[in-house]
Amino acid sequence: MHSHRFGFTLLLFCILLLNPACSKAGYGGASNDSRAVTAQAINIETAVHDDFLGGSANSEGSRDVDVSTDGSIKENTGQSRKLVKRAELHLRVENLESTEKPLSLLMEKYGAWPASTGIYQNSRNYNIRVPSDSYDAMLAELAGFGRLLGRTENAEDVTLRYYDLESRLATKRELLRTYQSYLAKAQSIDDIMTVESRIADLQMEIDHTGTQFRNLVGQIDYSTIYLEIMGPISAVSYSKPTLAEKLKELFGSFGDVVSSAFVVLTGIIIYGIPAILIIVLLFWILFGRIGLLRKLMYFAAGKRPAKPSGEL
Numbered sequence: 001m002h003s004h005r006f007g008f009t010l011l012l013f014c015i016l017l018l019n020p021a022c023s024k025a026g027y028g029g030a031s032n033d034s035r036a037v038t039a040q041a042i043n044i045e046t047a048v049h050d051d052f053l054g055g056s057a058n059s060e061g062s063r064d065v066d067v068s069t070d071g072s073i074k075e076n077t078g079q080s081r082k083l084v085k086r087a088e089l090h091l092r093v094e095n096l097e098s099t100e101k102p103l104s105l106l107m108e109k110y111g112a113w114p115a116s117t118g119i120y121q122n123s124r125n126y127n128i129r130v131p132s133d134s135y136d137a138m139l140a141e142l143a144g145f146g147r148l149l150g151r152t153e154n155a156e157d158v159t160l161r162y163y164d165l166e167s168r169l170a171t172k173r174e175l176l177r178t179y180q181s182y183l184a185k186a187q188s189i190d191d192i193m194t195v196e197s198r199i200a201d202l203q204m205e206i207d208h209t210g211t212q213f214r215n216l217v218g219q220i221d222y223s224t225i226y227l228e229i230m231g232p233i234s235a236v237s238y239s240k241p242t243l244a245e246k247l248k249e250l251f252g253s254f255g256d257v258v259s260s261a262f263v264v265l266t267g268i269i270i271y272g273i274p275a276i277l278i279i280v281l282l283f284w285i286l287f288g289r290i291g292l293l294r295k296l297m298y299f300a301a302g303k304r305p306a307k308p309s310g311e312l
Helices: 002-018 026-053 097-110 132-143 159-183 189-221 243-287 292-301
Strands: 065-067 073-075 083-092 113-119 123-131 147-157 222-230
Touching: 083 132, 083 189, 097 123, 097 132, 123 132, 132 147, 132 222, 159 189, 189 222
Parallel strands: 083 222
Antiparallel strands: 065 073, 083 147, 113 123, 123 222
């Protein structure tokens, strides 16, 4: 019903454009025509928006999606459910290096690739992207690489979001084509600027919605498998140090103490002794035989300083 209404609106618009009675001579008539074009564009934009708002996307390959009162999806004939699949797989093997080549061959077999890889002392981590059609088969073969320690799977239903983005994108593209056709018919500067502004806004909306739609399609078409392969437990088990290792550690600690003491002694020799000599020299000048400070104190008091013992 929506497609019939949209087609009728377009047909009506074409009839109005071809009607010779609508054309007028002079600048005033051209301005009226351009305003009519802009008004007609707004009317058709509203009609197209209402048409897609009902839940139907008229673009090729899209289908209706009905939602029941409890929120579940009622699929129409031929409706395909859209799922984003993710899995985590934790395995233990006897030899980590022996799994690298088989894993590479398995990914090549199913057209998969590692989005990220982590190599550690006794484990390997892989974030694998695999085509969704090969997801179950590859996951089953991966489970046979070693002893299974843990496995989790998640399938997120994004059907509503997928068809909503698809409908929005088709709507905006249809409106963009409509406004681009109106731009050639608008004759006044104001109408041209109005239509061009709407075209620019629509193009930005198309780019934004298109990016969201492509990202979602990528998650649907390629599932994610997080694979962790761990080596044998004995490879990381703690062993007690031997006698030689203990002696080495003991003498190593003693060497650290000796080296620290040597550094302190060197610091005392280099900085301590000169500092002591400077302090003794200052005391001798100020309070000793010279007694500059003592003489200044007597001079300030108006007394003659007494001579130190031993002087004539």
